[in-house]
Amino acid sequence: MKLHQLQALVAIAESGSIRAAARRLGLSQAALTKAVRELEAEQHLPLLVRHASGVSFTEYGSALLGHARLVVGQLQRADAELARLRGQAEGRLSIGVTPFIELTFLPEVVRRFREKMPEVRLELFEGLTAVALPRLRNGELDFVVGPMIPAMPAPEFECEDLLLFNSVVIARQGHALGGSRSLHELLDADWVVNYAPSAYDAFMRNLFWQHGAAIDERRLVRAHSLTLLLSLIRHADMLSYCPEPLIVAEPLRDWVQVLRLAEGFETGRLGVISRRDTTRSTAAQCFVDCLLQEIRRRSRSARAEDRQLCDLLQLLV
Template sequence: MRELPKIHQLKNLRAIIQYGGIRAASSAMHQTQPAMTRSIQELEKILGVSLLVRGVRGAVLTEMGRTFEPRMNLVLNELERALDELQQIKMASQGSVAFGCSHLLAFGVVPKVIKKFQQRNNTARITVFEGQLSELLASLRLGRLDFFIGVITQDILLHEFVEQHLATAQFCVFARQGHPLGNSTSLKELRGASWHIPIATAGYFSEMETLIFPYGKEAGCSVILGDSTTIAEQLILNEDYLSIGPKTMTMLPYLKDRIQIIPVKEKMPSGSYSLIYRQHQTLSPLAQQLVKDICACYLELMESE
């Protein structure tokens, strides 16, 4: 049987990629530079290829290194998650969960759920990534995320994932209460407005500008694309930007008296919200518990619409 790389060699290579050079990686991993260099040379000998090009600006992956990196990360992520899952089973309230969610969840569900979740599991480590599925899909495929909850569209193939449909949400155009364009009845009247639109390279939001501007844009129209709910909130509430999102967002307790739906006659599309995770991945006990809490809170919010 061909010799396999050792775990410490893979972790050292990952550290060099992360920190940009052997010196910084050695310091972060509490090793000497010669020991770090030797482990990479041994790894390259096992693989029979050169992985790094070393220069004055640090270490850069070769073509072979770029081919090897995603699979290496997948192996390390899976092993680390396996150890974490065993630890969670042994110590029920300990461990870590990393997941992604889209904007409605980030606005109205996740903060509330996490607070209650950590009251029950105060040693658990939770990592949340906000964004659209197209932006987080690579991390989900590599096992860096346990699951994703958000808008799912047919143009993103999910054959390798388990998908659990949660609800369908009707979208709308909204603005702050009292916005000068708040009584507009057509998108034609909004051609010169300032907009904040969630960003996506594929899927639901990728063609949103085409939908919002069927009549074109007027001079002075401003469009900002982004994934930050904090920036979106400030632009909408304080800078008179318009946005598009699920009607449910206007029902959130801290937003319902601050934003309003603009009653345009054009029908906005609906978004299908689902939970997805990799088919060959068993969610850890903590992840299963968190998924259950998020889904319950989300469905409760949808029923209040």
């Protein structure tokens, strides 16, 4: 396999067509098509399906695309690092951020990072686990600031620990089940949750199974954005399960309540999650340093809002 062939695959996936991919790479359509066909011939496998509306990837093409993205992404990061050493523009940094970091520490972290590296194009994704991990795996994200889940493959990912937190069951204030004292009183309610498919067993075990609570899976709605999740809690009377620090964030603090249940849940661990096969760029390290500085600053603050937040966290940095 040659680099230009892998670059062609990535460009086609991101552009949606051979014409757009060729334009993006500054090549003719014929040259791009030739690169893909040579790759297919070398591997003795069809990688693309060509149709009137564009192209799609075969099973083999999708499998190779994941590796291609990692290779191309790592080379782009190497180019950016060398460009920085030459005093040129740094490039792009793509990060997934879990909601309670997004709603608490993130604004000041971004402001500080932009002051230090204004030339970097920063791209942020809402880092709910089910959304962020696939993007980290295929190379779309440089790293994720989020919870480390038991089902996360250790050979594939590594986590730099930042803090520990407890998780709680929540509902809108005034919910009919707001006075419940046991998880078993909540099994006939509808829930909105988020988990990665690979983490289903760990999620269910922590929330329900370890307490002998058997819930009909049809009661669980998976929401892949914080906006959807909050909307269903607030307007559809659904229950949810989230990191406790999230409840003191501005969008939730005035209308969410914690259900004080007899059952306890495992302590969550949050950190900077990266693929083991990557090297952290200068820009990525700068962002992590800004995050560490802001967490430490808030932990020492005397402001009531900061104390309320940090009292729900156990810092590991």
